[in-house]
Amino acid sequence: MALKLFHLISFIFLIFLLLVPIGHAKRNTPSDKKSSPFDFVKKLKGCHKGNNTKGVHELKAYLEKFGYLEYLNKTHANDDDFDETLESAIKTYQENYHIKPTGLIDTETIAKMTTPRCGVPDIVNGTNYMQPHKRKHDPSSSSIRTVSHYSFFRGNPRWPPTKTHITYRLSSNFPTNAVDPVARAFQKWDSATHFSFSRAGNNQNADLVIAFHRGNHGDGAPFDGPGGTLAHAFAPTDGRFHYDADEPWSNGAVANAFDLETVAVHEIGHLLGLGHSSVEAAIMYARIAPGTTKNLHADDIEGIRALYNR
Numbered sequence: 001m002a003l004k005l006f007h008l009i010s011f012i013f014l015i016f017l018l019l020v021p022i023g024h025a026k027r028n029t030p031s032d033k034k035s036s037p038f039d040f041v042k043k044l045k046g047c048h049k050g051n052n053t054k055g056v057h058e059l060k061a062y063l064e065k066f067g068y069l070e071y072l073n074k075t076h077a078n079d080d081d082f083d084e085t086l087e088s089a090i091k092t093y094q095e096n097y098h099i100k101p102t103g104l105i106d107t108e109t110i111a112k113m114t115t116p117r118c119g120v121p122d123i124v125n126g127t128n129y130m131q132p133h134k135r136k137h138d139p140s141s142s143s144i145r146t147v148s149h150y151s152f153f154r155g156n157p158r159w160p161p162t163k164t165h166i167t168y169r170l171s172s173n174f175p176t177n178a179v180d181p182v183a184r185a186f187q188k189w190d191s192a193t194h195f196s197f198s199r200a201g202n203n204q205n206a207d208l209v210i211a212f213h214r215g216n217h218g219d220g221a222p223f224d225g226p227g228g229t230l231a232h233a234f235a236p237t238d239g240r241f242h243y244d245a246d247e248p249w250s251n252g253a254v255a256n257a258f259d260l261e262t263v264a265v266h267e268i269g270h271l272l273g274l275g276h277s278s279v280e281a282a283i284m285y286a287r288i289a290p291g292t293t294k295n296l297h298a299d300d301i302e303g304i305r306a307l308y309n310r
């Protein structure tokens, strides 16, 4: 009897030993904490040239996606070597976002890189339009030299000068709560520029088409789930603007959500021909924090006027 009891206790103890690690492992899985596709950068804190650290290849892919890096030899693109090319790409990134260009993955760089952003690259075909450029001095204006930070796409694509009225269409599955924010975003550009906008019917032809998509949706720029890239749009006169359907969207500033109108004002800027700006307050700045709203800034208006000579 005593032996039986001993066996029973041993058995229970064994079960207990087996269960504990499982329970422990379960508690450690970050299932309750949402991770962003850009969170891998946090693991690279302190990394610099010469390191070979697991995850460096993800950083290379990130910088390649946003135009900072292009390896002709694809082996280097996929390895974890923190090489000179990567260091130089990080320095350019740091300059664009007003961080000391150390080439080191420091706290400030991590904070910028992990903030959700627009999917449109900052650098197109190797030309960095985000670098501050001095505008040609206009003798009729004041003698103060102005430094502008807005940018255009390569080759300055724009709508023809005679095209001042632009129509837009919403995709058939467009969420009803996003209709008004988009209309208000167009109203902002309407008031600030020579353009006017109107919404076309669902089956009518329109210059611009706005839609919600998730993941890979056939335009060569797949979305990445919650966080990461929020939306993207194409240069004139393509007309496509896509929201990432996997994001928590909001109407106004709501904690942990992204404002539909703010993102629309930004993406319409691309549809009209603006690239990203290095001015943090400008609507064309590439990053947006959740729970915030933003408006057109003098830098954005100056950019569109310069592009269309208005």
Ligand SMILES: [Zn+2]
Residues within 6 Å of the ligand: 118, 119, 120, 266, 267, 270, 276, 286
């Ligand atoms: Zn953008």
Ligand SMILES: [Zn+2]
Residues within 6 Å of the ligand: 213, 217, 219, 221, 232, 242
């Ligand atoms: Zn798309």
